Amino acid sequence: MEKLYIFDLDGTLYEGTDHFDYYAERLATSVAEEKRLEYWNDYKKMKNGNHTVQIGKGYDVANDATLTIDAMTLEVVDAHDWDGNKLPAIISLYKNKEIQFDFEKIIAIGDGWWLPFVCAKHYGVKNCYPHYLETKDYMSSEKFNLDKISGLKEGLLKLKQKNKVVLITNSDKDDVERLMENLDLTNIFDEIISSAKKPSLTTEHFKKLQHNNKISYKNMISIGDNFMNEIAPALLLGIKAVYIAEHKAPITHRDLTHIHKIGPWIKQLT
Template sequence: MNDVKIIVFDLDGTLYDDVVHFRYYADLLKDYVAEDKQEQFEADYNAVLKGQHSLKIGRAYDAKRDLILSHLNGVVQKAYNWNGEEIPTEDVTTFYPEAIPFDLTSIISIGDLWWVPVTIARHYGVTSEEAYACFMQTREHMMTEEFQLNPHEQFREVLQSLHKKYTLVLLTNSPQSDSDVIIEKLGFTSYFQEKFFEAQKPIKTKVRFSNIAEKFDVSYEEILSIGDNYINEIFPAVELGCKTIYIDAHGAGAGDSHTTTVSNLTELSKVLREKLL
């Protein structure tokens, strides 16, 4: 990584690894589920967290067909119904003859924990508009004094050193209002030279990286993308020729030879210190 000049960070799951807000989000979504289905919503949510459900980090959800998809960079390999039964190969070929487009509403990439409760809610009839309202309410909660974040000390020290040597960029799907508050709570406000909010990853990931390359007059090979969502932050960057570090906190196993893979912020801190400082 000797030629890296720009480091692009995702926010949630990348700059911090707290997870308590996902429970808050799930509870909001559950309130939109029909009362007679709420117990099953809870059972499914807990099953996913324990790795006992066909819905897993790294897979996708087809909301129109109510199918869970195992895929390789968008190319569907297998498909399962909600009960975990695999559907026939000929149906998979018919339904998904080409790489699936991740549009966040009809085809949802389960790239991180944000997408687990919302996918379960969609299965039980919650609309994408209702789900987004719950997401925004969760982000508003994260802005309050009640919500506390605990910065990872090793990562904080590394980030402090990196910003003196490289241009650091924040690229997040979250709104600016709550993202700025979260960054302030972490103590990272002064570290980022540029911030992009509501980035619409993965749909516009490549566009955002093109904008970054043009703004800072660098090649893609001089950009390092770091994130915990493979489809959002890693795969599009690899296709462009960027360097990448994937935080695979849930053992999705989506990384490849073009990507450095770590499992947590402790490992990320070690890799960044060894390769860039």
């Protein structure tokens, strides 16, 4: 085995955002009717990058505070209320502390799933999980069209000829199996780690893979669209990282490659 490639799933091995909007629609049914217009206006601003809540930040549910986080140290460097006003008290609360994401009280806004979730929380929705399940049911129906990435399967199969390919995802086992079937990627990966609880357990997963495969960190590559989940933990261990995002990466690093799409990258790699 020459190298170990570690792939994320959502936002990495398939594209499209229709399911995020569907989730937002389902959540809207639990928002008080008189607040729904505000909910939709804020959600649209988030999607366009015109709101204090943005991908790459954190969210303190109890304090309704958006947290700007140093992706490499996981320390809070700034905090704002819903309208963008600075919150010195919240900044002091987290000073010199590594933030612990639990996905209930402290949210890592790592991808498009979390924008409608945070918006719904702000507007008083107590339990978002039933609507998440509704969205997952929608994604398994004929109504949902998954955007397959041209050349991805062929690229992964070529990588496997000399390397090992692993999938680490926060999705649960049933979701992963269904998505693998829909993407025609069943039996491609040498190992699949589901319900991974990234970013909290990302480093632990990487260390275990390194130990079990008896490979050096410099020969491992983490590929994903979530900087906090897949990229920063890799760079801190000396693992190379490939960040998939339309927007600029938050840092520059000798072991970091920034790409807009995975398709062209994997084609040139193989």
